[in-house]
Amino acid sequence: MMDCGFNDYPEPEVPRSCRSARGRGPITKRWEGNRKHSCEILASVAGNLLEKGDNSLHTDASCGKNLHDACDSVISKKEVDEGQFLNEELLELGSSLEKAFGCNPGFQSFCNPDKFNSEINPMSKDFRRSGLLNSNKKKAFDDSNFVPDVIGGKVLGVPERKVEAEPTELRNQSVKDKTMTVTCGLEDLMKLEGKQPELVGPGCNVHTASVRVVSRDDDESSFGSAYPSTMVKALGPPLGTGNKRIKKISDSSHWRVAPDVDGNYSSTDGKVKEVCCEERIGYTQENTQKIYPFKKRKFFNQDFSTSNRGSNRDGTFDSSDKRINGKQGTAAIGGSSSMTGQHVFPNSKECNVKLSIKSFKVPELLIDIPTTETVGSLKRMVMDAVTSILGEGLHVGILVQGKKVKDDNKTLVQTGISQYNKHSNLGFILEPEHSQTATSPFTKNESLLSRIKSQALTRHSVSLSGSVESDFNATPALGDNLSNNTNNESKALIPVPRISMEALAVVPFHRKSGHHEYLKRRIRRPFSVSEVEALVRAVEKLGTGRWRDVKFHAFDNAKHRTYVDLKDKWKTLVHTARISPQQRRGEPVPQGLLDRVLAAQATGHIGSRNKRPK
């Protein structure tokens, strides 16, 4: 995978759409080409345009739309597969294109509409009419002067420096330079400091100008959007398409405060921040401001973030993983240098430090809630609390050997963050803006204060602290610090603030066995008969094709049923109704319902027709 590049890809396949699907004949209605194909096409287009220096391109949103969408959506893709890599390259191209043509966002502006539609864009009618879609794609490209170099999977048209040089350089650099993996544990910090822990978290680089942040989207398991957004702010808005990507990354993650496998209330399993300090990014001679997040992920996540436990080729992650888990709360900091074998001179400009901070834990979050409250309000409560912890403005502290580094101008080497110090302890903390004062951000939050109490729980309340406290036992340093801070005024009247000051230890997250870290699939929730009944009734009323309405009418409060789900269910219902009862599986649907399904299906869009006649 490390050697992946355009050159390494085999000859493009004929898109699926060009073949027959399941022997039912060619699909002409839609272009079903895969992303790989998209990428090759785009790469070809880009290569040609870049080569020609043609920046007098027509802007045609329609022809670029889907490629743009595709590129954009790739960012949220988790799979590290061929397709993704291609798409990363694709995005890389986008970056080059933006610089070359100043067009932005995405790829909406670099297509020559005529050429694109007739020769390149398989989605266009012109293209289909041209017959190229149904012929061998290689030949199509062969015959097209516009796209000469995709053959053999090699895109020569794209200037090498744009596509290949940069990843190559990055890769080489990663390999030959000293790298260090640092993970942080609250316990370390506390042991080192012997004082009250503070918010520990990512963001170690926000004060450093030359570093870049990688934020991987890990869905609901993410520790929270607060971090990505913090990062974004710290780095400034990315250019062009990056904006949207970052937004997506931020949007897609949210808090989850739920017991993990150990029963700890934590927001673990998933969030990985990788921070890379890179002095020289050999991208192009042009000033390259932008490195897409995916890129970092691509080139670095093999070190520590790929989730396939034990499947890492280089074993880097595994070793660190064992170390982390084995020590249960001791220093999860260490050098990871299996990729490297050399020493780095402290003064060397080649020195890179690779930092990996995995997930966070809320050490104590006691909820005081009447038993009559709903689960939903409990969730909201926890959400509020956690969000508030991070929402009040944090800054980042760095601890080396237990000492807080205050001078932001020191270099990492001067500070002792280097390969030579890989056995030393390095910690990152997120602290409240006014951690010095007794007043905490929470004093502003009446509702929170009224709801969440730190220590003594009101009688009649439901304590959720059990698991949390047991968690404390696993992190004795925290407990010590709690008692050590008895005289801290924050304990006196408003215990809650201490949450903010203690909170959010960086902990090694416990990957759930067999659970892929990302690309999480929703749990399967078969429709019950009553749900089917509701669905059928709604469709009978509204007709097919109005799934959003169906959702509102019949499944408005079933948040786990999206209108797509309903549409899919209807699809399977229709199928079920058409097959013999012997072939049906799952909970049997009453034949009467199935009959109604068929009837409603036959009626089709009658509902829509009523709504919008003619």
Add this chain to the structure above:
DNA sequence: CTTAGGG
């Protein structure tokens, strides 16, 4: 964002 369809 919704719809429609293939995977």
Add this chain to the structure above:
DNA sequence: CCCTAAG
């Protein structure tokens, strides 16, 4: 359920 082209 997922993915995603199209609108």
